[in-house]
Amino acid sequence: xxxxxxxxxxxxxxxxxxxxxxxxxxxxxxxxxxxxxxxxxxxxxxxxxxxxxxxxxxxxxxxxxxxxxxxxxxxxxxxxxxxxxxxxxxxxxxxxxxxxxxxxxxxxxxxxxxxxxxxxxxxxxxxxxxxxxxxxxxxxxxxxxxxxxxxxxxxxxxxxxxxxxxxxxxxxxxxxxxxxxxxxxxxxxxxxxxxxxxxxxxxxxxxxxxxxxxxxxxxxxxxxxxxxxxxxxxxxxxxxxxxxxxxxxxxxxxxxxxxxxxxxxxxxxxxxxxxxxxxxxxxxxxxxxxxxxxxxxxxxxxxxxxxxxxxxxxxxxxxxxxxxxxxxxxxxxxxxxxxxxxxxxxxxxxxxxxxxxxxxxxxxxxxxxxxxxxxxxxxxxxxxxxxxxxxxxxxxxxxxxxxxxxxxxxxxxxxxxxxxxxxxxxxxxxxxxxxxxxxxxxxxxxxxxxxxxxxxxxxxxxxxxxxxxxxxxxxxxxxxxxxxxxxxxxxxxxxxxxxxxxxxxxxxxxxxxxxxxxxxxxxxxxxxxxxxxxxxxxxxxxxxxxxxxxxxxxxxxxxxxxxxxxxxxxxxxxxxxxxxxxxxxx
Numbered sequence: 001x002x003x004x005x006x007x008x009x010x011x012x013x014x015x016x017x018x019x020x021x022x023x024x025x026x027x028x029x030x031x032x033x034x035x036x037x038x039x040x041x042x043x044x045x046x047x048x049x050x051x052x053x054x055x056x057x058x059x060x061x062x063x064x065x066x067x068x069x070x071x072x073x074x075x076x077x078x079x080x081x082x083x084x085x086x087x088x089x090x091x092x093x094x095x096x097x098x099x100x101x102x103x104x105x106x107x108x109x110x111x112x113x114x115x116x117x118x119x120x121x122x123x124x125x126x127x128x129x130x131x132x133x134x135x136x137x138x139x140x141x142x143x144x145x146x147x148x149x150x151x152x153x154x155x156x157x158x159x160x161x162x163x164x165x166x167x168x169x170x171x172x173x174x175x176x177x178x179x180x181x182x183x184x185x186x187x188x189x190x191x192x193x194x195x196x197x198x199x200x201x202x203x204x205x206x207x208x209x210x211x212x213x214x215x216x217x218x219x220x221x222x223x224x225x226x227x228x229x230x231x232x233x234x235x236x237x238x239x240x241x242x243x244x245x246x247x248x249x250x251x252x253x254x255x256x257x258x259x260x261x262x263x264x265x266x267x268x269x270x271x272x273x274x275x276x277x278x279x280x281x282x283x284x285x286x287x288x289x290x291x292x293x294x295x296x297x298x299x300x301x302x303x304x305x306x307x308x309x310x311x312x313x314x315x316x317x318x319x320x321x322x323x324x325x326x327x328x329x330x331x332x333x334x335x336x337x338x339x340x341x342x343x344x345x346x347x348x349x350x351x352x353x354x355x356x357x358x359x360x361x362x363x364x365x366x367x368x369x370x371x372x373x374x375x376x377x378x379x380x381x382x383x384x385x386x387x388x389x390x391x392x393x394x395x396x397x398x399x400x401x402x403x404x405x406x407x408x409x410x411x412x413x414x415x416x417x418x419x420x421x422x423x424x425x426x427x428x429x430x431x432x433x434x435x436x437x438x439x440x441x442x443x444x445x446x447x448x449x450x451x452x453x454x455x456x457x458x459x460x461x462x463x464x465x466x467x468x469x470x471x472x473x474x475x476x477x478x479x480x481x482x483x484x485x486x487x488x489x490x491x492x493x494x495x496x497x498x499x500x501x502x503x504x505x506x507x508x509x510x511x512x513x514x515x516x517x518x519x520x521x522x523x524x525x526x527x528x529x530x531x532x533x534x535x536x537x538x539x540x541x542x543x544x545x546x547x548x549x550x551x552x553x554x555x556x557x558x559x560x561x562x563x564x565x566x567x568x569x570x571x572x573x574x575x576x577x578x579x580x581x582x583x584x585x586x
Contacts, residue, residue, distance in 0.1 A: 046078075047077075047078045047381075048078065049074075049078045049079070049080065050078070050079055050080070050377075050378055050381065051079070051080040051081075051082050052079055052080070052081055052082065052105075052106040052107055052376075052378075052382060052385070053082050053084060053105035053106050053107070053373075054081055054082065054083045054084065054105060054106065054107040054108075054109065054447065055084050055086070055098065055104050055105035055107070055108045055109070055373070056083055056084065056085055056107075056108075056109040056446075056447070056448070057086060057095065057108075057109060057110055057111040057116065058109050058110075058111050058368055058448050059083055059085040059109070059446055059447075059448075060085055060236060060237070060309075060310055060311075061083055061085055061446045062083055062084055062085040063082070063083060064080060064081065064082055064083075065080070065081040065082075065083060065445070065446055065447075066438055066442055066443055067431065067436050067437065067438035067439070067442050067443020067444075068401045068405065068431050068435045068436035068437075068438070068440070068443040069398065069401070069436070069443055069444060069445045069446075070436060070443070071435065071436030072397055072398075072401060072402060072436070073385070076388075077381065077384070077385055077388075079381065079385060081446075081447075083446050083447075084105065086098075092527060095116055099119065099120070099123060099125065102125075102375070103125075103373065103375045104120060104125050104126070104373040104374075104375075105373045105376075106372065106373055106376040106378070106382050107370065107371070107372060107373070107382060107385075107386070108120070108125075108126065108165075108370075108371040108372070108373050109368065109369070109370060109371070109447070109448050110165070110368060110369040110371060111239075111368055112257060112262070112263060112367045112368060112369075115262060115517050115518055115523050117165075117369060117371075118517045120371070121164050124374055125373065125374055125375075126164045126165065126371045126372065126373065126374055127164070127371070127372040127373065127374045127376065127379055128162045128163065128164060129162075129163040129164065129165075129372070129383065130161060130162055130163055134379055134380065134383050135150070135163055135383070137380075138380055138383040138384045138387055139383055139386075139387045140387065141387045141388065141390045141391040141394070142166055142386075142387055142390045145170070145390055145391065145392070145451075146166060146170040146363075146365065146390055146450075146451075148170075148173070148363040148364050148365075148510075149166050149167050149170045149363070149364055149365035150163060150166060152167070152364040152365065152510060153165055153166060153167070153369075155512055155513075164371055165369040165370055165371035165372075166365060166369065166370050166386075166390070167362075167364065167365020167366050167367065167368065167369055167370075168365060168366050168368045168369070168370070168448050168449045168450060169359075169362060169365060169366040169368075169449050169450075169451070169452045170362070170363065170364075170365045170390075170450065170451050170452065170455075171361035171362050171363060171451065171452035171454075171455050172361050172363060172455060172456070173361070173363040173508075174361050175360065175361075176360065176361070176505065177358040177359070177360065177494065177498065177503055177505050178358075178359050178360055178361040178362070178452050178454055179358060179359070179454065179494050180453065180454045180463070180465045180467055180468055180492075180494065181467050181468070181491075181492035181493060181494055181495075182328035182329075182348070182492065182493045182494060183328060183356055183358060183493065183494060183497070184327060184328060184329070184359075185247055185250045185251065185326055185327050185328070185356070185357070186251065186328060186348055186350070186354075186356055186493055186497070187208065187251065187324065187325075187326065187348065187349060187350065187351065187354070188324070188325040188326075188328060188330075188331055188346040188347060188348055188349070189211075189212075189215070189323060189324055189325075189346065189347070189349040190215060190219075190323050190344070190345070190346055191345060191346060191347040191349070191480055191483065191484055192343055192344050192345070192480070193215040193218050193219055193323065194211070194215060194349055195483065195487075196215075196218050197211070197214040197215055197218055199487070200214075201352075202349065202350070202351040202352070203351060203352040203353065204351055204352070204353050205248055205251070205287075205288070205291055205351055205353070206291060206294070207351060208230075208324070208351065209230075209291070209294055209295055209298060209300065212230035212295075212300055212323055212324060213230075213298055213299075213300060215230070215323050216228050216229070216230060216299075216300060216323060219320075219323075222316075222319045222320040222321040223319055223320040224319050224320075226316075226319065226321050227321070228320070228321050228322070228323060229299075229300055229301060229302040229321060229322060229323070230295060230300035230301070230322075230323045230324045231244075231292070231295055231300060231301050231302060231305070231322070231324055232302035232304070232305060232308075232313045232316045232317065232321065232322045233292075233301075233302070233305035233313065234305065234308050234309050234310045234312065234313045235305075235306070235307075235309075235534075235538065236309045236310055237310065238534050239256075239263060239530070240256065240263050240264060240265060240526065240530045240533070241256070241265065241278055241285065241530070241533050241534065241537065242289075242533070242534055242537035242538065244292070244326065245285055245288040245289055245292065245537055246267070246278075246285065246288075247288075247326050247327075248284060248287070248288035248291065249267045249284040249285060249288070250356070250357045251351075251354055251355075251356055251357075252284055252353070252354070252355055252357075253269055253270050253271070253272070253355040253356065253357050253504030254267035254268060254269055254270070254274075254276070254284060254357065255267065255268060255270065255357050255506070256268070257367060258506070258509075258576065258579045259362075259366075259367055259506075259508070259509050259515070259579070260509065260511055260515050260516060260575060260578065260579045260582070261515070261516055261572055261575045261576055261579065262515065262516055262517055262518055262572075262575075264518075264526060264568050264569070264571070264572040265277055265278050265279070265526075265529065265530075265533070265560075265565060265568055265569050265572065266278070266569055266572040266573060266576065267283070267284060267285065268576050268579070269504065270357045270358065270504035270505060270506040271504045271505060271506065271507075272504075273577075273580045275572070275573050275576045277565075277569045277573075278533070279533075279556070279557050279560060279561075279565065286553070289537055289540050289541060289553075290549070292541040293540060293541050293542075293543060293546075293549050296541055296542055297545075301541070301542075302316065302321070302322075303542075305541075306538060306542060314330070314333055317330060317331060317333050317334050318333040318334055320334060322334075325346050328348075328493070329425070329426070331345075331346035332425045332426040333426055333427075333441075334346065335480070336427055337421065337422065337427075337478070340478035340479065340480050340481070341478055341479060342479070343479040343480060343483070344480070345478070345480035346480075347480060347481075347484040347493070348484075348488075348493035348496065348497075350496070350497070350500075350502065354497075354502050355502055355503070355504050356497055356502060356503055356504065357504055357506065358497075358503045358504060358505045358506065359505075359506055360505045360506055360507055360508055361452060361455075361508065362452070362508035363508065364508055364510050367515070368448060370386055370448070370450075372386070389447070389450045390450045390451070392457045392458055392459045392460075393459070394450075395450055395451050395457075395464060396414075396457065396464065398445045398447070398450075399444075399445070399453075399464065400414075400420070400466070401435060401436075402435070404417070405417070405419060405420075405431070405432075405435045406419050406420030406423050406424060406440070407420050407466070409460070410471075412460060412461075413460055413461075413462060413469070413470060413471060414460055414462055414466070414469050414471065415469070415471040416466065416469075416471070416472065419431075419432075420466075423440035423441075424440070424466060426440075426441050426444075427439075427440055427441060428440070428441050428442075429441075431443055451464060453465045454468065507583050509579065509582040509583060510582075511578075511582055516571075516575040516578075518568070518571065522564070522567060522568055522571055525563060525564030525565075525567055525568055526568050528563045528564070529560050529563045529564060529565045529568060532556065532559050532560050532563060533556065533560060536552055536553075536555065536556035536559075537556075539552050540552045540553060540556070
């Protein structure tokens with residue numbers, strides 16, 4: 001899971017339960033080109049309005065796409081987007097229910113090349129993009145800007161000719177880390193408070209706890225007078241394991257997946273031939289559970305973590321209740337321009353053992369996928385819309401809106417407007433009615449990425465990420481960045497981690513074969529074991545004392561192994577050995 005990676009905001013909506021059986025309230029199949037201008041002059045589309053159901057296994061938002069992005073899509077394509085997120089009610093159960101209904105929606109966004117993806121293909125629930133020359137006629141941008149991602153899906157997931165989707169985060173074919181100034185996950189602390197307590201050295205992950213305790217004592221109340229905590233967690237992003245616990249493995253160079261392995265109960269090194277089971281006694285997962293248990297014993301854990309969702313935790317971050325941010329984008333809501341000008345904000349505070357997992361550029365695309373449901377009534381218009389998102393114009397627009405709103409072009413180069421300076425990256429800045437109204441944060445696209453954000457836009461010669469625009473790099477920094485840069489002798493967190501050999505970069509691989517999937521018996525075991533692991537992980541963190549923690553840990557291991565944990569780990573480990581061979585041949 002780059003600074004501008006989409007922050008999926010949870011908006012519980014009654015429309016969440018809208019039946020996909022009535023997928024596409026389409027009034028027409030008409031796929032004639034939309035009437036649209038360029039560079040900010042969109043004319044309303046003359047085609048009949050349709051609503052596309054987007055069944056997204058990666059989103060924590062359900063309902064109609066709001067705000068400025070909704071207006072862009074409506075004006076250009078005469079399309080409304082109804083986003084349905086199974087994450088809000090149990091992804092596995094909701095996906096199974098939709099498979100049973102025979103309809104997954106118009107657009108389907110998968111969280112990986114896992115069993116769900118394979119099952120949907122086998123069941124005929126996804127459209128073959130080569131049917132009726134759909135890709136050739138309406139996918140010209142994908143064929144031009146993401147050809148290897150298309151080819152990968154022909155070979156890996158089709159019959160060598162069929163295409164059932166395209167991966168996200170498509171990037172150039174080059175070596176090195178693909179992040180911008182920040183990585184997706186690294187340990188950010190309230191920099192002003194960290195300095196206030198004397199900037200103590202942090203050698204191991206456990207060393208954060210006494211540091212955070214001093215920071216909490218230095219500021220026990222938030223801006224609104226609520227108690228501060230080091231950690232405010234949420235459980236609605238948990239998958240095969242507790243997401244926040246797995247995140248500490250990411251900071252040590254390990255991830256759950258590797259581009260071939262299905263997600264399971266192993267952690268795989270980004271650049272070493274190493275695999276560990278999450279219940280290994282000396283492994284990173286159990287170590288992180290003990291870390292969070294100790295944090296709770298010290299009064300550093302928000303007690304609402306057991307029950308709250310992402311949006312609840314985000315609101316607490318915004319209020320200043322949270323002192324530690326695991327994800328670089330998570331603290332955007334606190335680090336507003338006003339606070340940064342005052343010297344308040346978050347920045348990377350690394351630990352000596354840190355070795356961050358880093359994604360390399362991947363011309364084949366990452367393991368999340370855009371697909372089209374086979375029951376859609378408007379395949380041409382759906383394909384045309386997805387294809388637009390894989391164009392430089394579409395990707396810029398999905399991130400920033402039309403030129404003239406938060407950015408404009410000067411001598412062909414993008415420059416933030418006054419509104420953009422206030423709105424970016426994730427602020428509640430009001431948006432004028434002419435651009436769709438509402439506020440910037442809520443109006444952002446609730447869909448997933450297409451290109452890697454740090455890739456270069458061929459039309460401007462600048463990266464898509466606004467932080468890397470030459471116009472932004474030339475600007476004076478705020479008080480927090482100035483202080484951090486001086487103290488760390490680095491221009492950015494990525495720069496610091498790279499200089500100090502604290503990155504573990506994962507290579508892109510092209511296997512020429514479909515990713516591994518679990519046999520039916522192992523898939524059943526995986527689901528049962530995952531439920532136990534998540535339940536006990538949260539219980540262990542909030543155990544009343546160490547004796548109870550140890551008791552729960554033993555129960556977890558015994559129950560997981562009794563349900564087939566070791567069988568799943570054995571399968572994942574065997575697949576990882578294949579990945580290590582692919583890496584050598586890259």
